[in-house]
Amino acid sequence: MTDEQLEKRISDAFAGAVPDVFDEIMEDIQKENAGKGEKTSPKKRSAKRNLIKIITAIAIAAAVILTVIGVSASRADSVLAATVSLDVNPGIEICVNKKHKVLSVDPTTDDAREIIGDMDFKGTSLDVTVNALVGAMLSKGYLSDMANSILISVDSADSKEAVDLQNRLLGEINAFLENDDYKAAILSQTISDNAELKKLAEDYGITIGKAQLINDIISKTGRYSFGDLVALSINELNLLENSGPEHLTSIGKASDKAYIGNEKAKEIAAGNAGVAKESMSDLKVEMEYEDSVMIYEVDFRAGDTKYEYDINAITGAIIKTEKETNRPAQNDSENGSGSRSGSQGQSGGSSGSSGSSGSTSSGSSGNGQSSSGSSGNTQKPAQEASKPAATQPATQPATQPATQKATQAPKPAKKSPIGAAKAKSIAFGHAGVSGGQVKEFDIDLDDVEYEISFKAGKYEYDYEIDAYSGKIISVDKEYDD
Amino acid sequence: MPDSADNVMDFDEWKEKKQGQDDRIEKCILKIAKGKIDYMKDLYDLTSTSVYGLALSILKNSDDAKDILHDCFLKIHSGASGYSSGGKPLAWIFTITKNLCIQKIREDSKTSDIPEEEYEAFIGVSDDVPVEDRMMIKECLTVLNDDERQIVVLHAVSGYKHKDIADFLEIPLPTVLSKYSRALKKLKERITKGGTYDG
Numbered sequence: 001m002t003d004e005q006l007e008k009r010i011s012d013a014f015a016g017a018v019p020d021v022f023d024e025i026m027e028d029i030q031k032e033n034a035g036k037g038e039k040t041s042p043k044k045r046s047a048k049r050n051l052i053k054i055i056t057a058i059a060i061a062a063a064v065i066l067t068v069i070g071v072s073a074s075r076a077d078s079v080l081a082a083t084v085s086l087d088v089n090p091g092i093e094i095c096v097n098k099k100h101k102v103l104s105v106d107p108t109t110d111d112a113r114e115i116i117g118d119m120d121f122k123g124t125s126l127d128v129t130v131n132a133l134v135g136a137m138l139s140k141g142y143l144s145d146m147a148n149s150i151l152i153s154v155d156s157a158d159s160k161e162a163v164d165l166q167n168r169l170l171g172e173i174n175a176f177l178e179n180d181d182y183k184a185a186i187l188s189q190t191i192s193d194n195a196e197l198k199k200l201a202e203d204y205g206i207t208i209g210k211a212q213l214i215n216d217i218i219s220k221t222g223r224y225s226f227g228d229l230v231a232l233s234i235n236e237l238n239l240l241e242n243s244g245p246e247h248l249t250s251i252g253k254a255s256d257k258a259y260i261g262n263e264k265a266k267e268i269a270a271g272n273a274g275v276a277k278e279s280m281s282d283l284k285v286e287m288e289y290e291d292s293v294m295i296y297e298v299d300f301r302a303g304d305t306k307y308e309y310d311i312n313a314i315t316g317a318i319i320k321t322e323k324e325t326n327r328p329a330q331n332d333s334e335n336g337s338g339s340r341s342g343s344q345g346q347s348g349g350s351s352g353s354s355g356s357s358g359s360t361s362s363g364s365s366g367n368g369q370s371s372s373g374s375s376g377n378t379q380k381p382a383q384e385a386s387k388p389a390a391t392q393p394a395t396q397p398a399t400q401p402a403t404q405k406a407t408q409a410p411k412p413a414k415k416s417p418i419g420a421a422k423a424k425s426i427a428f429g430h431a432g433v434s435g436g437q438v439k440e441f442d443i444d445l446d447d448v449e450y451e452i453s454f455k456a457g458k459y460e461y462d463y464e465i466d467a468y469s470g471k472i473i474s475v476d477k478e479y480d481d
Numbered sequence: 482m483p484d485s486a487d488n489v490m491d492f493d494e495w496k497e498k499k500q501g502q503d504d505r506i507e508k509c510i511l512k513i514a515k516g517k518i519d520y521m522k523d524l525y526d527l528t529s530t531s532v533y534g535l536a537l538s539i540l541k542n543s544d545d546a547k548d549i550l551h552d553c554f555l556k557i558h559s560g561a562s563g564y565s566s567g568g569k570p571l572a573w574i575f576t577i578t579k580n581l582c583i584q585k586i587r588e589d590s591k592t593s594d595i596p597e598e599e600y601e602a603f604i605g606v607s608d609d610v611p612v613e614d615r616m617m618i619k620e621c622l623t624v625l626n627d628d629e630r631q632i633v634v635l636h637a638v639s640g641y642k643h644k645d646i647a648d649f650l651e652i653p654l655p656t657v658l659s660k661y662s663r664a665l666k667k668l669k670e671r672i673t674k675g676g677t678y679d680g
Contacts, residue, residue, distance in 0.1 A: 003665050006672075007637035011530075013617035014638045018533040019547050022525045025554045029518065032559075292518045312516075319516075446519060453508075462508075 027111070030231050033294070033314065034258055082165060084126060085207040086133050087151060087234055088142045090115050093207065094133075100126040100165070105133075108207050115140060127172060134173075149238035151187040151209055187238060189213070204230045210237075217241050224289065228447065236294060239287040259287075259313040265296035268316055269309040273323070275302040287313060291447065295319060417467035423450035426470055427463040431456065431477070449473055502527055502640070507570040514561035521558060529554075531571065531639035532578050538634040539582040541622050545589070549581050556581070571641060575649055620671050629664035632657055 001009075082100070086092040091108035092115065102121045107113045115136045121129045137143045170188055191197070191212050201211040204227075214229045217240050229237060260268075262285045270277045280300040288297050294313040301307070310320035420443050428435065433456040444451040445467060452463040462476035509524035529550060536549035556577050564573050621630055631650060635641040643661065647654040 001669060001672075003662075006665055006669060009617060009672075010621060010633060010637040010668075013614040013621075014534040014537070014634070015530045016611055016614035017537075017543070017618055018530045019543075019550065020529075021547060021551045022522065022529070022554075025525070025551055025558075026518075026521065028551075028555055029521070029558055032555075291516050293516050446517065 026231075030233075034233055034236065082161065084130070084165075084169070085209055086130065086137075087207050087210050088137055090137065090142055091205075091207040091210065092116065092133055094121070094126065094129055096126050102126060102129050105129065108201075109205050111142070115142065126169075130169070130173075149187065149233075149235040151189065151213055151234050151238070187213070187234075187241075189216075200226060206230060210234065213237055213241065221288075223448075225447075228289065228292075232289065236289065239294070240289055259294060259296075260311075260316045262296065264316060265298050265309075265311045265313070268311055268318065269298040269300070269307065272309070272318055272321065273302065273307050275307075279303070290319075293319075417445065417450075418465075418470045420445070420450065422470060423452060423463075423465045423467070426465055426472065427452045427454070427461070430463070430472060430475065431461050433457070503568060503570060506574075507566060507568065510557070510561050510564050510570050510573070511566060513558060514564060518558065521554070524557070525554060528571070528574055528639075531635075531641075532574060534634045534638035535575055535578050535631070536582055537618070538621070538630045539579065540585065545585055549578060549585060552581050553578050569645070571639060572645060572649060575635070575639075575641075579649075620668055624667050624671050625664050628652065629660050629667070632661050633664045633668070636661060 082096050084094040084096060085108070086094065090112035092112045093106045093108055095103040095106075097103055102124050105116055105119075105121045107116055115133060117136065119132060119136070121132070134143070166188055189209070189212065191208055197208050197211050197215070200215075201208045204211070213234070214226060214237065217229060217237060218224050218226065221240070229240075232240075265285055266277060266280070266283065270280060279302045281302070283300040284298070286297045288295050288310075290310065296309075296311045296313050298309040298311060299307065304325045306324045308320075308322040309318060311318055424441075424443060428438065433454075437456045439455045441454040442452070447467075449467050450463075450465045452461075452465065454461055458479060460478045462474075462478075464473040464475075465471065466473055506524065506527050509520040509527065512520040513524065532553050533546055533550045536546040536553075537543060540546055540549065553574070557574065560577070564570070621633060625633060628650070632646055635646050635649070636643065641649075643657050644654055646652075647657045650657070652660075
């Protein structure tokens with residue numbers, strides 16, 4: 001055999017032998033991101049079983065989803081009456097009979113096996129079982145004061161039974177945790193048992209309750225695809241879920257201790273924008289999940305200018321900023337109508353700016369401001385919007401000076417992406433190349449942006465283009481030999 | 482466990498593939514540094530065999546090598562921002578791998594003089610691994626000495642150039658070349674003599 005044949009043989013041998021640990025790796029990364037805090041090394045994970053101690057002395061708020069799936073009532077003791085699912089990130093399904101005695105406990109995710117361990121719950125009461133499992137999750141670190149959200153989902157053909165069970169468990173878990181002076185965030189929802197949800201849940205290895213929660217987040221926010229959110233813990237989902245959908249009620253506040261916190265995010269944004277925190281109006285801080293990173297989205301106005309910041313929720317690094325100088329009229333909180341007379345811009349939802357009528361401020365008359373100064377002057381006449389100036393809508397009063405830029409709506413939700421062909425032409429156009437000159441073209445739709453790379457002439461290009469606005473986010477051009 | 486058949490490809494394809502991958506690997510690392518962890522999968526597909534191979538060639542124990550594989554990618558993820566683009570992503574990855582191995586050796590304070598029977602035990606760990614692969618790896622681990630083994634794995638499995646191997650192992654290039662050819666010779670002899678598979 002030739003050397004090369006031997007080399008190939010060796011290469012094949014190792015390729016055939018290499019274990020696939022990718023999933024474990026990504027799991028650990030997710031856990032690290034969620035601030036679990038410990039570096040887990042595969043061989044050294046040892047189970048700590050301190051169940052009894054944990055149950056009686058819970059130090060930490062729990063993040064658990066209880067999904068109770070009821071089934072029509074029946075006589076025999078061993079017949080399934082309801083299913084209760086525990087979800088933190090590990091998912092466990094507990095089947096109970098009419099008397100709420102446990103028939104079986106099944107893991108729906110792999111890490112749940114570790115939690116169940118070799119505990120046998122058959123015949124035990126539901127409450128004891130739930131306590132034991134919650135305790136196990138605590139001792140193994142799946143629940144902590146950095147992840148404290150509980151979701152209880154109830155699904156039952158017998159709706160009365162389901163509601164009863166849900167309320168009972170809600171009350172118990174609440175009391176249970178309050179006992180140790182802990183703030184849990186408890187979400188509860190009713191599930192309509194539908195086949196599509198079930199399939200999704202099975203495909204992804206999560207409980208139906210979690211699947212429904214994910215669906216709700218998606219339809220509410222208009223962002224994310226199902227697969228994006230599957231790996232998130234209930235706590236993270238709770239943070240993204242800002243106000244529950246109709247059938248989701250929420251108690252308590254999801255823990256964001258793993259993250260820098262809303263206040264810090266505000267500070268960072270304010271600091272970068274060079275505005276005082278007090279002059280921030282229409283302030284909105286929301287947690288989002290973007291590019292596989294939990295972020296704070298900080299939106300506010302200061303003076304004429306609208307700001308939008310994306311801040312990494314763990315490190316505090318500013319990921320993205322957007323800035324626009326607006327007509328003050330565009331505030332949502334106002335009776336924002338286009339017909340403004342020149343004297344008064346803003347009715348000032350928060351702080352009245354009535355005093356500013358007639359004051360000039362870099363040529364923009366009638367600019368009300370919610371800053372406490374209310375002097376109507378924009379300290380930053382040079383402020384340019386990061387977006388190119390759009391034409392003024394026709395309803396604008398004539399007194400508005402030309403320097404003002406039209407407001408653009410905040411991130412459009414539920415818009416569809418521009419499409420690969422468009423993105424490609426944007427990239428080529430910018431690079432000044434034609435399709436024929438291009439080699440090794442590669443395009444990837446990565447959630448909110450297109451990633452395009454290609455070679456043309458002596459260069460290699462890498463573009464990132466916003467999938468919705470078509471804006472070029474980044475360009476990389478390298479000499480390619 | 483990846484199906485061995487998936488990784489076996491047409492010979493010329495394989496040769497070409499080995500040469501073209503540095504760019505893609507580097508791109509993955511840079512993207513990961515920006516937080517785009519989707520690229521972890523690509524990176525894993527591109528380099529997991531190399532990392533595993535190197536670890537196995539150093540530690541000679543498949544369980545340990547598996548741990549290193551896992552920890553290495555965790556480190557790649559957390560340290561990606563420290564990678565400075567220079568066209569040598571494998572060097573960076575291998576350095577991480579090697580350091581983890583050294584750490585492990587210290588922790589376990591195992592010596593690498595392990596008797597033959599134990600090699601069997603290590604390599605026979607997973608039944609998923611096809612027999613001829615196991616045998617091949619075993620030959621590599623037993624017949625070659627430390628330097629030869631690492632050089633062979635780095636070159637054959639990862640496509641690492643001899644010059645880069647010389648830099649990485651801190652051995653002069655001519656030495657690398659001669660050790661390499663001696664190693665191949667040893668292996669060829671074993672294989673053709675062994676008779677368990679075709680020469």
